[in-house]
Amino acid sequence: MLSERPIGVFDSGLGGLTVLRELQKELPNEDFIYLGDVARLPYGSKSQSVVRKYAGRCAEFLLDKGVKWIVIACNTATAMALEPLKLELNVGISGVIEPGVRAALSASSSKQIVVMATRSTVGSEAYLKEFSKQSAGARVEQVACPLLVPLAEEGWFEQKVTEEILCRYLEEVSLPEYDVCLMGCTHYPLLEKSLRKVVPSRVHLVHSGFSVAQELKSVLSTQKLLKQERRKSGIKFYATDEIAPKLPMVSSLFGNQSQFEVVDL
Amino acid sequence: MLSERPIGVFDSGLGGLTVLRELQKELPNEDFIYLGDVARLPYGSKSQSVVRKYAGRCAEFLLDKGVKWIVIACNTATAMALEPLKLELNVGISGVIEPGVRAALSASSSKQIVVMATRSTVGSEAYLKEFSKQSAGARVEQVACPLLVPLAEEGWFEQKVTEEILCRYLEEVSLPEYDVCLMGCTHYPLLEKSLRKVVPSRVHLVHSGFSVAQELKSVLSTQKLLKQERRKSGIKFYATDEIAPKLPMVSSLFGNQSQFEVVDL
Numbered sequence: 001m002l003s004e005r006p007i008g009v010f011d012s013g014l015g016g017l018t019v020l021r022e023l024q025k026e027l028p029n030e031d032f033i034y035l036g037d038v039a040r041l042p043y044g045s046k047s048q049s050v051v052r053k054y055a056g057r058c059a060e061f062l063l064d065k066g067v068k069w070i071v072i073a074c075n076t077a078t079a080m081a082l083e084p085l086k087l088e089l090n091v092g093i094s095g096v097i098e099p100g101v102r103a104a105l106s107a108s109s110s111k112q113i114v115v116m117a118t119r120s121t122v123g124s125e126a127y128l129k130e131f132s133k134q135s136a137g138a139r140v141e142q143v144a145c146p147l148l149v150p151l152a153e154e155g156w157f158e159q160k161v162t163e164e165i166l167c168r169y170l171e172e173v174s175l176p177e178y179d180v181c182l183m184g185c186t187h188y189p190l191l192e193k194s195l196r197k198v199v200p201s202r203v204h205l206v207h208s209g210f211s212v213a214q215e216l217k218s219v220l221s222t223q224k225l226l227k228q229e230r231r232k233s234g235i236k237f238y239a240t241d242e243i244a245p246k247l248p249m250v251s252s253l254f255g256n257q258s259q260f261e262v263v264d265l
Numbered sequence: 266m267l268s269e270r271p272i273g274v275f276d277s278g279l280g281g282l283t284v285l286r287e288l289q290k291e292l293p294n295e296d297f298i299y300l301g302d303v304a305r306l307p308y309g310s311k312s313q314s315v316v317r318k319y320a321g322r323c324a325e326f327l328l329d330k331g332v333k334w335i336v337i338a339c340n341t342a343t344a345m346a347l348e349p350l351k352l353e354l355n356v357g358i359s360g361v362i363e364p365g366v367r368a369a370l371s372a373s374s375s376k377q378i379v380v381m382a383t384r385s386t387v388g389s390e391a392y393l394k395e396f397s398k399q400s401a402g403a404r405v406e407q408v409a410c411p412l413l414v415p416l417a418e419e420g421w422f423e424q425k426v427t428e429e430i431l432c433r434y435l436e437e438v439s440l441p442e443y444d445v446c447l448m449g450c451t452h453y454p455l456l457e458k459s460l461r462k463v464v465p466s467r468v469h470l471v472h473s474g475f476s477v478a479q480e481l482k483s484v485l486s487t488q489k490l491l492k493q494e495r496r497k498s499g500i501k502f503y504a505t506d507e508i509a510p511k512l513p514m515v516s517s518l519f520g521n522q523s524q525f526e527v528v529d530l
Contacts, residue, residue, distance in 0.1 A: 039315045040305055045418070047507045050304045150415040153310070161433065164426050242312045 003225050006031035006236070007216075008062030008070045012054070013041035015152065015187035016073030017253045019096065019209045023071065024235065026213035027220075029227050032235040033065050037265070039240035042149050043076040044118025044185065051120065055081035057265045059089060061238075067091065068225055071216065075100075075185050075208075076118050079126035092219070099215045100182055100208030101130045107204040108180040111138045114173050117184035119144045127184060141178070145169045145185075152187040152249055162194045170198060183207040190249055238263050268490050271296035271501070272481075273327030273335045277308035277319070280417070280452035281338030282518045284361065284474045288336065289500065291478035292485075294492050297500045298330050302530070304505035307414050308341040309383025309450065316385065320346035322530045324354060326503070332356065333490055336481065340365075340450050340473075341383050344391035357484070364480045365447055365473030366395045372469045373445040376403040379438050382449030384409045392449060406443070410434045410450075417452040417514055427459045435463060448472040455514055503528050 007030055009020050014036050023032065035058055037043075043051045055077040062070055070093040072078045072085075078095030085093050104113050115127045122144040131140045147165050156162050181203050183189055189207045196205060220226045227233070239260040272295055274285050279301050288297065300323055302308075308316045320342040327335055335358040337343045337350075343360030350358050369378050380392045387409040396405045412430050421427050446468050448454055454472045461470060485491045492498070504525040 039311060041310075045306075045508060046304060050506045146419050147412070147415050147421075150412050154411050156412075159433075161426055161429050164429070168424075168426065241315050243310060 002068050003227055004229055005066050005068040006033045008033045008035070008065065008067030009073050010035040010037065010055075010058040010062060010070070010077075011074040011186060012036075012043035012077060013038045013153070014250055014253075015149070015185060017250070018186050018189045018207070019071065019073035019212055020235070021253060022209035022213040023216065026217050029230070029233055031227070031233050033062060033067060034235060034237050035061055035263075036237075036239040036260075038243060042118070043074060044120045044149060045146065046120060048080045048124065051077055051080040052084060055085065056088075059085055059093070061263065061265055063089070063091065069093070069216070069220065071212065072096065073186055073212075076120045076124075079121045079124035092223070094212070094216060094219070096186065096208040096212055097126050097130050099211035100184065100206070101127065101134055103208060103211040104180045104182040104206045105131075105135050105138065107206050108138075110177045110179045111135065112175040112178040113138060113140050113180045113182060114170075114175060114178045115140060115142045115182045115184045116145050116148070116169065116188060117142060118149065119146050121184055127182075139175060141173055141175050143169050143172055148191060149185065149187045152190040155249055155252070157190050157252070158193050162191060163198050166191070166195055166198045178203065180204045180206055190252070237261065240265055267333050268492055269494055270331050270333040271298045273298050273300070273330065273332030274338050275300040275302065275320075275323040275327060275335070275342075276339040276451060277301075277342060278303045278306035278418070279515055279518075280414070280450060282515070283451050283454045283472070284336065284338035284477055285500070286518060287474035287478040288481065291482050294495070294498055296492070296498050298327060298332060299500060299502050300326055300528075301502075301504040301525075303508060304530075307383070308339060309385045309414060310411065311385060313345045313389065316342055316345040317349060320350065321353075324350055324358070326528065326530055328354070328356065334358070334481070334485065336477065337361065338451055338477075341385045344386045344389040357488070359477070359481060359484070361451065361473040361477050362391050362395050362449075364476035365449065365471070366392065366399050368473060368476040369445045369447040369471045370396075370400050370403065372471050373403075375442045375444045376400065377440040377443040378403060378405050378445045378447060379435075379440060379443045380405060380407045380447045380449045381410050381413070381434065381453060382407060383414065384411050386449055392447075404440060406438055406440050408434050408437055413456060414450065414452045417455040420514055420517070422455055422517070423458050427456060428463050431456070431460055431463045443468065445469045445471055455517070502526065505530055
């Protein structure tokens, strides 16, 4: 039965684990297959055609594993590849941008919102388009933050230089009354404590993981795709390079339970 | 005639342009083909098997272009792929580690040398092996510096945070009298001014580009492979993604003369 199959989740690397953690909390009964395309990370500095090609291969891999739904747990891949993949695939697929925008709008009173993201995500303007679709009146400013992914992967979650780099990026913001800072990259929640120190206290820090999980639960329920059997659920981890489990950020998210199997796409 | 053919140079990205610049100075009569594998950068965080595969494809591409010699202008790819490629290819190939070690030893009086490099290069121990081959008595300490490549690509060559990150990495050094700091990644010369500010004034900063160029000139001369014709020489730039020429570091090295052709490997 389709509903008993696992949910596939992929990311350019391991930032998507922050989304997987929320999915697991919200859908504890489900099985998951996670794929981190670490052999080709980061996507965030690459062009649309290259990212589409890579995302297509990740989706194919998950389909071969028999998933019932695919979550793109990567902002860059969502921005560049979600729409074409929706047309090509014969299972449901969702990304992180639409739920992230919904969460940001619901947390904001001033409707002045700052989005931090990779250079590619910013260049795609996917966030700007989604904000104007959901709320014509919102004022949104994007900030490209290319150093945050390497900082998170280095495990420098709460270093002084991390705060300085965050300050440096946020200096550019010109919205006087922004009250939401949307972390538009699945790595960024790892830097949340540092980010909290450098933004004004009125500003809510929002990441998409929680709303991604809530909205997926709702859509699976509507489509009668929630798993019914009560046997113990599990996560299977795959990565395109053997270095994945050695990165400091992995153990901070899933401890030592995450055994990655290496695959060549 | 073989000698009239171009010299091929490849790197995981654009750091190799620092080597190309030295090659062009030392061998102004030669033609060059540069390939930056930006679609799969960085190599420095990936495993040996993945880097070997990528380097093999770069070498094949250059062979198809009819090069007479290949220079691997990337420390990680030299560390992980030079030896197997030497056995597989039917043209000469050289890397950046052996000449870099020679330059470092010749600049050092104390024979206490620090090597800054990517995590993969450090893990490969290629520098340690080459130093002990060339000088049994040298004391060498490696420091993995994963954030320096993204900093160079961001164009933050002389920022305060760049100095702080360099300090942070060099804090770990325990050799009391090191007098050479070898920049074991072809991106690092772009950060030389910041590095100069944070290391003691007695320390020589050495990068491999100059000795790579000198040694290549000498080997091409011995093998009668130096170009004889006096027509104007040129460089052809290729990259595996269209983002290459947009990175701030490109214009700082080759101005706007560098038009990249995008290829899919």
